[in-house]
Amino acid sequence: MPSLPHLILSRVESELPRKKTGFGRPPAREYATHGKILHDQTELVLSNYQHRLRPSSIDPSLILRIQLNREAGIDEKSWERCGLTLLSIDENKTLVLFSSDADLSDFRRRLSEYEEGPKKETQKSAPHTQIFASIDDIGEVRPEDRIGRLLRAEGIKEIDDFDDYREYRVDIELWDFGSPNSNRIKVEELRTFINAERGRTTDEYIGESLVLVRASCNGALIKQLLEVENIAVVDLPPKPTLSTAEHLNVGIDDLPPVSSPENGAPSVTVLDSGLSAAHPLLSPAVGETTSIPQSWGDPSDRHGHGTMVAGIALYGDVEACIHNRSFAPRLTLYSARVLNDQCQFDDENLITTQMRQAIEYFRNTYNCRVFNASLGDERQPYRGGKVSPWASILDTLSRELDVVIIVSVGNYSYDPGLGNSADAHLQDYPHYLLGDDARIIEPATGAIVLSVGALAHSTHVPPGSAGNSVAFRPIAGVNQPSPFTRSGPGLGGSIKPELCEVGGNLAYDGLLNRVRDVRELDVISMNRQYVEHLFKTDRGTSFAAPKVAHMAAQLYGLFPEASANLIRALLVASAQVPQESLELLKTIDSKASFRLCGYGQPNLEIASSSDEKRVVLYAESQIPYDNFHMYEIPIPSEFIQEKGTRRISACLAFDPPIRHSRFDYLGVTMSLRLIRGKSVDEIAEAFRQRGQDEKKVDRLSSTIYDCSMEPKPSIREGGTLQKGTFTMKQVPQQDFGDTYYLVVRCEKKWARDEHAPQRYAVVVTLDHTAEINIYDRIRDRVQAAIRVRARQ
Numbered sequence: 001m002p003s004l005p006h007l008i009l010s011r012v013e014s015e016l017p018r019k020k021t022g023f024g025r026p027p028a029r030e031y032a033t034h035g036k037i038l039h040d041q042t043e044l045v046l047s048n049y050q051h052r053l054r055p056s057s058i059d060p061s062l063i064l065r066i067q068l069n070r071e072a073g074i075d076e077k078s079w080e081r082c083g084l085t086l087l088s089i090d091e092n093k094t095l096v097l098f099s100s101d102a103d104l105s106d107f108r109r110r111l112s113e114y115e116e117g118p119k120k121e122t123q124k125s126a127p128h129t130q131i132f133a134s135i136d137d138i139g140e141v142r143p144e145d146r147i148g149r150l151l152r153a154e155g156i157k158e159i160d161d162f163d164d165y166r167e168y169r170v171d172i173e174l175w176d177f178g179s180p181n182s183n184r185i186k187v188e189e190l191r192t193f194i195n196a197e198r199g200r201t202t203d204e205y206i207g208e209s210l211v212l213v214r215a216s217c218n219g220a221l222i223k224q225l226l227e228v229e230n231i232a233v234v235d236l237p238p239k240p241t242l243s244t245a246e247h248l249n250v251g252i253d254d255l256p257p258v259s260s261p262e263n264g265a266p267s268v269t270v271l272d273s274g275l276s277a278a279h280p281l282l283s284p285a286v287g288e289t290t291s292i293p294q295s296w297g298d299p300s301d302r303h304g305h306g307t308m309v310a311g312i313a314l315y316g317d318v319e320a321c322i323h324n325r326s327f328a329p330r331l332t333l334y335s336a337r338v339l340n341d342q343c344q345f346d347d348e349n350l351i352t353t354q355m356r357q358a359i360e361y362f363r364n365t366y367n368c369r370v371f372n373a374s375l376g377d378e379r380q381p382y383r384g385g386k387v388s389p390w391a392s393i394l395d396t397l398s399r400e401l402d403v404v405i406i407v408s409v410g411n412y413s414y415d416p417g418l419g420n421s422a423d424a425h426l427q428d429y430p431h432y433l434l435g436d437d438a439r440i441i442e443p444a445t446g447a448i449v450l451s452v453g454a455l456a457h458s459t460h461v462p463p464g465s466a467g468n469s470v471a472f473r474p475i476a477g478v479n480q481p482s483p484f485t486r487s488g489p490g491l492g493g494s495i496k497p498e499l500c501e502v503g504g505n506l507a508y509d510g511l512l513n514r515v516r517d518v519r520e521l522d523v524i525s526m527n528r529q530y531v532e533h534l535f536k537t538d539r540g541t542s543f544a545a546p547k548v549a550h551m552a553a554q555l556y557g558l559f560p561e562a563s564a565n566l567i568r569a570l571l572v573a574s575a576q577v578p579q580e581s582l583e584l585l586k587t588i589d590s591k592a593s594f595r596l597c598g599y600g601q602p603n604l605e606i607a608s609s610s611d612e613k614r615v616v617l618y619a620e621s622q623i624p625y626d627n628f629h630m631y632e633i634p635i636p637s638e639f640i641q642e643k644g645t646r647r648i649s650a651c652l653a654f655d656p657p658i659r660h661s662r663f664d665y666l667g668v669t670m671s672l673r674l675i676r677g678k679s680v681d682e683i684a685e686a687f688r689q690r691g692q693d694e695k696k697v698d699r700l701s702s703t704i705y706d707c708s709m710e711p712k713p714s715i716r717e718g719g720t721l722q723k724g725t726f727t728m729k730q731v732p733q734q735d736f737g738d739t740y741y742l743v744v745r746c747e748k749k750w751a752r753d754e755h756a757p758q759r760y761a762v763v764v765t766l767d768h769t770a771e772i773n774i775y776d777r778i779r780d781r782v783q784a785a786i787r788v789r790a791r792q
Helices: 031-051 076-081 105-116 149-153 180-196 219-225 305-315 318-324 351-366 389-401 424-428 545-558 564-573 579-585 592-597 604-608 637-641 680-687 775-791
Strands: 062-068 084-089 094-099 135-139 167-174 200-206 211-218 231-235 267-272 286-291 332-337 370-373 377-381 404-408 450-455 472-474 499-502 507-509 514-516 523-526 535-538 614-623 627-634 646-654 668-675 721-728 739-748 758-768
Touching: 031 062, 031 105, 031 135, 076 084, 149 231, 149 377, 167 180, 167 219, 180 200, 180 211, 200 351, 211 219, 219 231, 267 305, 267 351, 267 545, 286 351, 305 318, 305 332, 305 523, 305 545, 318 523, 332 351, 351 370, 351 389, 370 545, 389 404, 404 545, 404 564, 450 545, 450 592, 499 545, 545 564, 545 604, 564 604, 564 614, 564 646, 564 721, 564 758, 579 592, 614 627, 614 775, 627 680, 627 758, 627 775, 637 758, 646 668, 646 739, 668 721, 668 758, 680 739, 739 758
Parallel strands: 267 332, 267 370, 286 332, 370 404, 404 450, 450 499
Antiparallel strands: 062 094, 062 135, 084 094, 167 211, 167 231, 200 211, 472 507, 507 514, 523 535, 614 758, 627 739, 646 721, 646 758, 668 739
């Protein structure tokens, strides 16, 4: 099939407010009894606040912890009318709120009015029922609530677990009090107190929704900090987890000379352990290498991980390059060394500082749009709750700088437990990959970053006694999830990872009763000690991520004006879960493939171009909050009438504002619907916002008109990268016309007006299994629509 350019997806010229969903109905309560309980709880919080011993140099803040009923909901403005500012909300609907009024005057007045009940006989419910009937409990944030999950993992769960005389290096997260100036004041108060108490602060970060201080403190000082209301969490800094292995013997004399990429070639930046920039297969493509912080000096790679990752980011499939004896870089390679000689992040600087400095530098200096971070902290498997500051800063930079950031989901080392044979790896695979301990790690939880899991690409075992034994078995089959990859879902049940790529395999050696690393099952890339060996092998999701980064950078070469949203959407639109993985995972449950493989393995050729029977249409736009857009999808008669399987897939990517402190992390949510058999006016009428007195209309809920796409909305709509596919195997019995419509909806959550409008990209793919040419028909329709709009 010829490679043909993608087509533009035409938008219908209408923009209407979308239907808004209300808040849940509060539970039935007896207002006098329930009001008295809440009143007593509030008075106790106030009393404790007024009598608590705290550092005199820190201006205290009155913080409430409110537990909402799981079925209820309250908007942020309702809390503001009570004199409260929402600081945090978690998955259990536990809210943390700040009161600027030390007496809680407005809140207590409204609570008294609720407790007294209806003021008039005509009133059916007590005043402010929506708020107070929704509250199960009112309390305060306790010191132990401020102990972070990494400290808890080390056994520090209570305030007395800290050793008074031990020195701890910690990241202190403060509540976001809404304005940069307020946050700076709180940070300065904290720094002054810590330094006065013979602690030491080394870095700070004040972002739009994230406030952090890096400090060294003894246990006695940390105990005091845990009593400070302004502090949200005290935790250990993130720590990367890496692995390496040495292999392969191919010399530079076996390869032709390596040329430099063309001027203006797209680029990729690797954030890792540094780069052996003089490697003969890398050096012609290397732009700049640096260390972040620059005080480290030498940006070279002392570990090997960064050089291996960089080789894959530059070439994609290094093994294929070796096989073809051809290394022709088409990208410019940059490197930011963000790990020290011990392969740890900087002791003095926050991870947020390092990430921002590195990404801003290469974006602003060289206009680099793709960044790879094959780094993760295995101490933090994601089991719900808010994401880490590390993930949050990557999401923030993705949105602020309009860049694509690719991260690996992390590696999992399965432990069958005492008394169990190592062959449990064979018996329990792939089930153990879906356990709580195998969940994705930070920063793969980020909502806007692209997270990548790993696939096995080989089952070849080496010759010799072990390889000839029937007991020497690769754990995963070809194109099945790697035995060490990690699983989602992500925040709010979102699909994580979004993509998967080759990361290697492991084998079970029955003669030795252990799991073995076998180089024939590994991924091949560049060796930092290139004088000894040009190449080395290793396994891990670290080496799956840069292959996706390579594709993203290549796409920027084809679509230089594209937004990061469009690049993400094109990658996911091209992705498909390998059939071998689908067959393996469908026996577990319907969500298993999404949890391990996401939307699948991307294909650069499919992402780059269309062909005669597979047509890609795309669009980028901005949408006001609480509105919807409609797009025309031309449907040729051959697409419907020709026998075979037809698929229409739609992919949406958007980059909403995010707030680290909240479980409702996304300030905006968006969704897709594919509608057929209805006119533009009928669709607009069904989706527009309606007044209270207007009659309801057909919401197009029937799958006759609202095309049922897989995965279902409940699975795909939690993320910022969504894909749904509508499949038709039979000719429809009803004529639904020659135009289907894609409806893109935008719903405001907590986002502020200054964040608007919301940017997004959509990619629609039509493909047919029959050998037919639908490209020309669709292209003619698109060009005709463009001419009509040009005359209007």
